[in-house]
Amino acid sequence: MSSSPSLNTWSDALSGFSIGWFPLGLVIVAVIPLVFIALYALTYGVYGERKISAFMQDRLGPMEVGFWGILQTLADILKLLQKEDIVPTAADKFLFVIGPGILFVGSFLAFAVLPFGPAFIGADLNVGLFYAVGIVAIEVVGILAAGWGSNNKWALYGAVRSVAQIVSYEIPASIALLCAAMMAGTLSMQQITVMQAGPNGFMHWFLFNNPIAWLPFLIYFISSLAETNRAPFDIPEAESELVAGYFTEYSGMKFAVIFLAEYGSMFMVSAIISIAFLGGWTSPLPNIGGLELNTMTSGPAWGAFWIIMKGFFFIFVQMWLRWTLPRLRVDQLMYLCWKVLTPFALISFVLTAVWEIYR
Amino acid sequence: MNQLTIAIIFYIFAAVTVLSAAFVVFSKNIIYSAFSLLFTFFGVAALYVFLSADFIAVTQVVVYVGGILVLLLFGVMFTNTIMQTGLKADVLHLVPGILLTLALIAGMLFTFYTTGNWMPGVMQLNGSVVESIGLETMSRYMLPFEMVSIVLLVALLGAAYLARYDKAQKK
Numbered sequence: 001m002s003s004s005p006s007l008n009t010w011s012d013a014l015s016g017f018s019i020g021w022f023p024l025g026l027v028i029v030a031v032i033p034l035v036f037i038a039l040y041a042l043t044y045g046v047y048g049e050r051k052i053s054a055f056m057q058d059r060l061g062p063m064e065v066g067f068w069g070i071l072q073t074l075a076d077i078l079k080l081l082q083k084e085d086i087v088p089t090a091a092d093k094f095l096f097v098i099g100p101g102i103l104f105v106g107s108f109l110a111f112a113v114l115p116f117g118p119a120f121i122g123a124d125l126n127v128g129l130f131y132a133v134g135i136v137a138i139e140v141v142g143i144l145a146a147g148w149g150s151n152n153k154w155a156l157y158g159a160v161r162s163v164a165q166i167v168s169y170e171i172p173a174s175i176a177l178l179c180a181a182m183m184a185g186t187l188s189m190q191q192i193t194v195m196q197a198g199p200n201g202f203m204h205w206f207l208f209n210n211p212i213a214w215l216p217f218l219i220y221f222i223s224s225l226a227e228t229n230r231a232p233f234d235i236p237e238a239e240s241e242l243v244a245g246y247f248t249e250y251s252g253m254k255f256a257v258i259f260l261a262e263y264g265s266m267f268m269v270s271a272i273i274s275i276a277f278l279g280g281w282t283s284p285l286p287n288i289g290g291l292e293l294n295t296m297t298s299g300p301a302w303g304a305f306w307i308i309m310k311g312f313f314f315i316f317v318q319m320w321l322r323w324t325l326p327r328l329r330v331d332q333l334m335y336l337c338w339k340v341l342t343p344f345a346l347i348s349f350v351l352t353a354v355w356e357i358y359r
Numbered sequence: 360m361n362q363l364t365i366a367i368i369f370y371i372f373a374a375v376t377v378l379s380a381a382f383v384v385f386s387k388n389i390i391y392s393a394f395s396l397l398f399t400f401f402g403v404a405a406l407y408v409f410l411s412a413d414f415i416a417v418t419q420v421v422v423y424v425g426g427i428l429v430l431l432l433f434g435v436m437f438t439n440t441i442m443q444t445g446l447k448a449d450v451l452h453l454v455p456g457i458l459l460t461l462a463l464i465a466g467m468l469f470t471f472y473t474t475g476n477w478m479p480g481v482m483q484l485n486g487s488v489v490e491s492i493g494l495e496t497m498s499r500y501m502l503p504f505e506m507v508s509i510v511l512l513v514a515l516l517g518a519a520y521l522a523r524y525d526k527a528q529k530k
Binding site: 018022023092094095102126127130133134135136137140148187 | 364390391394397401413418421425429432433436488489
């Protein structure tokens with residue numbers, strides 16, 4: 001169960017396992033989220049996004065390869081693997097090559113503190129939430145390296161726009177997450193989740209536990225769209241003006257790595273919003289009298305199921321918004337961040353503090 | 360994890376920090392220097408983790424990588440002809456340089472060994488580091504904390520004043 005001392009049992013057991021001096025268990029702990037990102041980006045990320053966008057536009061999407069085009073992504077990956085690894089002549093070779101790598105590492109590092117269920121977390125830091133917010137900074141440097149290294153004006157413009165956007169939207173996002181941290185009284189991702197566990201399922205979640213929690217929730221969701229460069233904030237890769245933004249010059253496997261990083265950070269922000277406001281790996285079902293739905297759907301495996309499902313739900317909303325809302329202009333983007341989201345984030349911060357003191 | 364593994368990981372991070380810092384200093388291309396600084400900051404953050412200062416480690420990443428390095432890269436990239444100008448990375452004043460370095464190291468070591476009982480610092484922290492930092496900032500270090508926020512506010516006001524839209528100029 002949730003608050004029993006069996007927290008992190010699987011990852012603790014794994015990290016204690018080593019052959020000689022080589023910490024094999026630690027490597028396995030790191031590999032599990034990596035495999036998860038790859039699998040989810042292949043299936044739900046690429047294939048799911050193409051199908052969902054197709055259905056929203058009344059099309060069929062990929063249909064040729066396999067039943068309902070289910071092998072399309074596999075064919076695409078094979079094609080990407082076979083492509084020639086092109087580095088433009090005028091590009092800065094070193095930065096061009098290292099850019100996608102830094103980008104992916106930056107998006108992958110945050111997975112270290114995402115709890116995949118009560119029994120598995122990469123590292124249960126007591127500054128987990130702060131770490132997850134701060135480590136995005138490395139992604140920013142990767143974007144700049146890719147954009148500058150390409151030696152292409154579209155790429156440079158895309159990179160500068162992207163970085164300006166990520167750095168600005170980090171502020172409302174962090175203040176919104178601070179509200180959740182205040183409600184929990186801790187920054188550890190596992191402890192934040194444990195605070196929201198209980199027999200009444202979703203009624204213990206922070207979103208339903210505080211009359212103002214919907215405001216930081218909404219603010220963080222909007223900012224997370226901007227931080228992952230998703231529509232309607234996809235001006236860094238605005239196809240109609242910048243070709244493809246900072247990855248204009250990339251092809252083959254480097255392009256695939258950039259996409260993997262984007263899908264990685266999409267799941268990362270979705271998981272963070274689920275943990276901060278929607279109870280992470282806790283089950284949404286309440287115990288109704290003798291029918292103990294919550295107890296039945298809790299545990300390590302169910303926890304992994306719930307956190308992944310909540311993450312996938314928010315990724316679905318991100319895809320849904322992409323085909324619903326038009327792209328913002330640069331000045332509208334900055335207006336929204338500094339004059340709308342940041343003041344409201346500060347208001348929600350003060351109101352949450354008052355609520356936490358006097359409730 | 361046994362001691363050997365920890366030692367190996369420590370030396371990897373130490374090597375990353377020192378080598379990238381050396382590259383920052385000796386590189387003739389300012390862009391490479393700036394990007395190399397990423398690895399230096401990251402390595403220093405990792406070294407903070409080895410000192411059980413995880414809050415400071417994360418703050419290091421947030422402030423230095425997320426703030427200062429990005430600002431630096433922006434500044435470098437907005438400079439025109441950046442790839443053409445070679446930086447001067449020659450050794451100019453060898454003897455005064457060595458003397459100054461030695462004096463600096465000696466001064467630092469002197470402070471290190473005389474003031475502050477840093478060497479036997481194995482005091483165990485009870486509970487979360489974040490909690491104690493918050494309590495100390497809000498109680499014992501309240502005045503310095505507020506002073507810093509006033510300084511930052513003044514800096515912000517000054518920046519806004521310099522960058523604001525000038526009505527008189529437009530007419």
